[in-house]
Amino acid sequence: MKTYNIYITGVGGQGVVRTSMVLGLACVRKGVNVVMSEIHGMAQRGGSVPAEMKIGDAYSPIIERGGTDLLISFEPAESLRATDKLSKDTVAVVNVQPIVPVTVALGQSKYMEPVTYINELKSRIRKVVVLNAEDIAREAGNVLALNMVMLGASSAVPGFPIEREYLVAAMKENLPAKAIDANLRAFDMGFEQATKDLA
Amino acid sequence: MSDILTAPSGSKLYLLGNEAVVRGALENRISVAATYPGTPSSEIGDVFMDVAKDAGMYFEFSSNEKVALEVAASAAASGLRSFVWMKHVGLNVAADSFMSLAYTKLRAGMIVLSADDPSMWSSQNEQDNRWYARLGNAPLLEPSSPQEMKDLMQYAFEVSEKSGLAVLMRTTTRVSHMRGVVTMGEVHVGKQKGEFIQDPGRFVPLPAAAYVAHKRILGVLAELARDVESSPWNRVYGQGGKLGVLTSGPTFNYAMDVVQEYDLPVDVLKLTFTYPFPENTVLEFINGHDAILVAEEVDPIMEKEVLAIIGKYGLNKKVYGKLDGTMPMPYEFSTDILKAGIGKALGTTLPEKEPVATDLQLPVRPPVWCPGCGHRMMYSATKAAIEHLGIKNAIYPTDIGCYSLSAAAPFKMADYLLSMGSSIGTASGLSVATDQKVVGFIGDSTFFHSGMPPLVNAVHAARKLVIVVLDNRITAMTGGQPNPGIPVNGMGDAAPEVSIEAITKAIGVGFVKTVDPANLAAAQAVMEEALAFDGVAVVIAKHPCVMIKPKGETQKKKLVFAVNREACDKCMVCVTRFACPAMFVDEDGTVAIDEALCSGCAVCVQVCPQKAISVRRQP
Numbered sequence: 001m002k003t004y005n006i007y008i009t010g011v012g013g014q015g016v017v018r019t020s021m022v023l024g025l026a027c028v029r030k031g032v033n034v035v036m037s038e039i040h041g042m043a044q045r046g047g048s049v050p051a052e053m054k055i056g057d058a059y060s061p062i063i064e065r066g067g068t069d070l071l072i073s074f075e076p077a078e079s080l081r082a083t084d085k086l087s088k089d090t091v092a093v094v095n096v097q098p099i100v101p102v103t104v105a106l107g108q109s110k111y112m113e114p115v116t117y118i119n120e121l122k123s124r125i126r127k128v129v130v131l132n133a134e135d136i137a138r139e140a141g142n143v144l145a146l147n148m149v150m151l152g153a154s155s156a157v158p159g160f161p162i163e164r165e166y167l168v169a170a171m172k173e174n175l176p177a178k179a180i181d182a183n184l185r186a187f188d189m190g191f192e193q194a195t196k197d198l199a
Numbered sequence: 200m201s202d203i204l205t206a207p208s209g210s211k212l213y214l215l216g217n218e219a220v221v222r223g224a225l226e227n228r229i230s231v232a233a234t235y236p237g238t239p240s241s242e243i244g245d246v247f248m249d250v251a252k253d254a255g256m257y258f259e260f261s262s263n264e265k266v267a268l269e270v271a272a273s274a275a276a277s278g279l280r281s282f283v284w285m286k287h288v289g290l291n292v293a294a295d296s297f298m299s300l301a302y303t304k305l306r307a308g309m310i311v312l313s314a315d316d317p318s319m320w321s322s323q324n325e326q327d328n329r330w331y332a333r334l335g336n337a338p339l340l341e342p343s344s345p346q347e348m349k350d351l352m353q354y355a356f357e358v359s360e361k362s363g364l365a366v367l368m369r370t371t372t373r374v375s376h377m378r379g380v381v382t383m384g385e386v387h388v389g390k391q392k393g394e395f396i397q398d399p400g401r402f403v404p405l406p407a408a409a410y411v412a413h414k415r416i417l418g419v420l421a422e423l424a425r426d427v428e429s430s431p432w433n434r435v436y437g438q439g440g441k442l443g444v445l446t447s448g449p450t451f452n453y454a455m456d457v458v459q460e461y462d463l464p465v466d467v468l469k470l471t472f473t474y475p476f477p478e479n480t481v482l483e484f485i486n487g488h489d490a491i492l493v494a495e496e497v498d499p500i501m502e503k504e505v506l507a508i509i510g511k512y513g514l515n516k517k518v519y520g521k522l523d524g525t526m527p528m529p530y531e532f533s534t535d536i537l538k539a540g541i542g543k544a545l546g547t548t549l550p551e552k553e554p555v556a557t558d559l560q561l562p563v564r565p566p567v568w569c570p571g572c573g574h575r576m577m578y579s580a581t582k583a584a585i586e587h588l589g590i591k592n593a594i595y596p597t598d599i600g601c602y603s604l605s606a607a608a609p610f611k612m613a614d615y616l617l618s619m620g621s622s623i624g625t626a627s628g629l630s631v632a633t634d635q636k637v638v639g640f641i642g643d644s645t646f647f648h649s650g651m652p653p654l655v656n657a658v659h660a661a662r663k664l665v666i667v668v669l670d671n672r673i674t675a676m677t678g679g680q681p682n683p684g685i686p687v688n689g690m691g692d693a694a695p696e697v698s699i700e701a702i703t704k705a706i707g708v709g710f711v712k713t714v715d716p717a718n719l720a721a722a723q724a725v726m727e728e729a730l731a732f733d734g735v736a737v738v739i740a741k742h743p744c745v746m747i748k749p750k751g752e753t754q755k756k757k758l759v760f761a762v763n764r765e766a767c768d769k770c771m772v773c774v775t776r777f778a779c780p781a782m783f784v785d786e787d788g789t790v791a792i793d794e795a796l797c798s799g800c801a802v803c804v805q806v807c808p809q810k811a812i813s814v815r816r817q818p
Contacts, residue, residue: 011564020378024213028380034213035344036378039320046780047566057459059344060452061377064534066552077561084554101564102780105790106608109563117559124555 003056004161005063007085010074011099012049015147020051025170026162037061055161072154075099076114079121090125093153095133129194137186145186152190204250208385216375217242219345223352224282228389231274232258233267236677237286238321239372240314248689255388259689260680263648264289268296275309278393284312287328301336302404302412304363308356312368314375317496317531327498332474336416337367339474341448345379362419373449424475432471433480440464442544443488447473450494453537461549476504492544493520496531519544570781571798573716573742574602574669578610580722593636594629598622600642601676602669609778620649627657630664637664644674644682657735658707665729665736668699671744679747703737710736719805745798758799759815762790766811777806
């Protein structure tokens with residue numbers, strides 16, 4: 001069976017690992033195999049945080065060159081950091097809100113307009129769903145629900161292998177009870193926005 | 200209570216390898232567990248801290264890996280099953296006792312887990328700890344997945360108890376930090392107390408006893424070498440083919456994914472029990488194939504075993520691996536690397552999906568100290584003191600912990616690093632070898648781990664140097680574990696605090712001062728005094744980690760600071776000298792503070808020459 005490969009990326013503190021946890025747990029609830037690789041330790045201190053995930057009959061979670069089906073990027077510049085794992089068939093869901101690293105203020109690197117990174121990605125792969133996940137999360141009632149906006153939007157991508165019921169069940173298991181309503185709203189608003197974009 | 204303890208037999212959890220192995224211990228009558236935290240092994244301790252009390256077992260964060268190994272060894276010598284784990288370089292610290300461990304025949308199973316870090320995601324070297332199995336006479340097991348990390352615990356205890364030897368389990372970052380579906384078994388509670396029955400011939404390897412023991416060990420290993428041939432953990436996957444791929448640990452996963460994706464006529468031999476090396480199993484595998492590809496991370500250990508077997512039996516077989524350049528020597532492998540290696544051995548190029556590329560320059564995003572981190576404050580104060588005193592060419596030995604990030608701009612104050620505690624030993628040596636001013640930096644947990652002996656040495660050798668102990672009240676870089684300096688232990692119980700200040704004074708350090716670096720001027724003044732002191736000076740910079748609080752401690756209400764746009768003259772001192780990630784430069788060149796990132800530490804207020812930063816008024 002062909003696996004469905006998801007590359008999730010962002011910056012430490014944005015909820016990349018939590019998102020992949022919810023998604024993985026949803027796979028368990030659906031009864032499909034899932035493997036994931038996380039990086040802990042030094043890489044977490046404000047650095048890039050990538051997680052690689054394969055859903056289906058895979059032994060290793062490490063995605064091959066060009067092997068990503070879905071890229072979920074919590075940050076526009078980060079969406080281009082692992083282009084060797086993307087192909088022209090990859091679909092991406094990208095949050096437009098930039099996180100400018102301290103190296104920019106120190107004059108060691110440049111951060112361009114976020115749209116520059118997104119347009120570059122658009123010119124390379126099949127489809128890019130762009131959303132302002134922070135604004136949507138705030139509208140849903142909790143700015144920290146940004147990651148569930150991203151997950152909801154991702155679940156609207158054609159071919160995404162896990163249905164809403166399993167994702168919702170995993171959210172209820174994994175997220176704090178008092179924040180669940182805002183997170184569910186955030187998830188659905190992300191889904192709706194992406195569905196419109198993909199239509 | 201944690202699922203890892205309570206999940207019923209047969210249920211499935213989605214676990215990290217490092218979490219699954221804890222369940223494996225709980226299912227197999229674990230009594231005593233100990234560690235010193237180190238990535239990629241740290242989560243094992245985090246889970247034990249969570250479950251130990253409810254599981255009715257003992258767990259401790261020991262002051263270093265050697266102590267942890269000794270705690271576990273003496274439990275096993277007293278008839279209790281024990282488990283100790285560490286990152287690969289941690290086993291160097293424990294090596295002195297690990298090397299003698301085999302010379303004492305254990306009375307219950309003991310497992311030593313070494314989490315290796317190929318590609319050095321969070322380590323200072325890439326050593327391959329499979330050598331330690333050979334060096335220390337320990338049976339070696341190499342799991343490939345979270346399920347195996349759990350299931351292997353039972354087998355490892357059986358092997359250990361049959362042989363009286365501690366078993367070495369080698370994982371890598373990609374196995375310890377792999378998350379997957381794990382099916383639970385039944386939890387079995389271990390004994391709480393054993394009994395130590397004196398037997399000097401067995402437990403005291405004085406020369407005469409060690410002389411006898413070494414021969415005994417060789418006999419035990421010879422017996423294990425027979426057992427390993429029938430181990431259910433070593434088996435061939437595939438339906439036959441001319442190429443055989445020999446794998447262990449994560450390389451099995453990569454090989455299987457390649458063979459499945461391309462439906463290749465290739466057999467994969469998965470070796471899990473790899474020392475003593477299963478000579479006959481591998482001989483049979485070699486004989487059944489025209490060529491062998493050996494896939495292992497990092498050193499060509501199995502490959503040389505294969506070549507030795509081929510030489511011993513006079514076989515004529517082609518071996519592909521690291522030694523002929525088919526596989527890379529350093530760094531971790533991947534499915535792509537296995538794809539290239541298997542392709543070469545088959546004389547073909549396996550097709551891949553064409554990756555995309557970009558010419559855009561991406562911003563550099565290195566790990567940095569968090570907003571509000573006390574390390575940034577103390578390095579700022581030290582830099583200011585050095586500049587104020589006009590000291591040129593000072594040397595800054597550094598150590599293992601978040602403070603090694605001082606290597607980055609704008610501080611660039613990390614000059615020499617070898618291992619845990621090396622800041623103080625190298626500071627001594629640098630003060631001998633040069634006339635430069637030496638200021639070493641070490642953390643609280645690292646000080647307890649291995650900072651005391653070199654400090655004794657510096658005092659006794661009458662060196663002139665400054666040591667800054669960055670006491671952030673936690674073991675931070677590994678995710679926040681307690682250490683002897685804070686009033687809580689691995690069981691979550693209240694524990695006596697060990698005072699760094701009292702230790703340094705007792706050692707005879709002539710200058711000892713404690714300062715909170717959040718007061719930059721005070722910290723600078725103390726550093727200037729220390730730099731002028733004629734002898735060993737220790738400055739303890741005490742400021743709690745901003746991210747991680749010990750359990751039970753609550754976060755203070757947070758103030759948020761802002762830059763007054765009229766008062767800011769764009770001098771950039773705050774950005775270029777302090778470099779807090781919460782500060783950024785606006786479109787018009789004015790500095791601004793990201794409200795979400797600001798921790799409210801108020802230190803930037805002291806840094807700004809124009810006094811342009813203040814508490815943001817509520818609207």
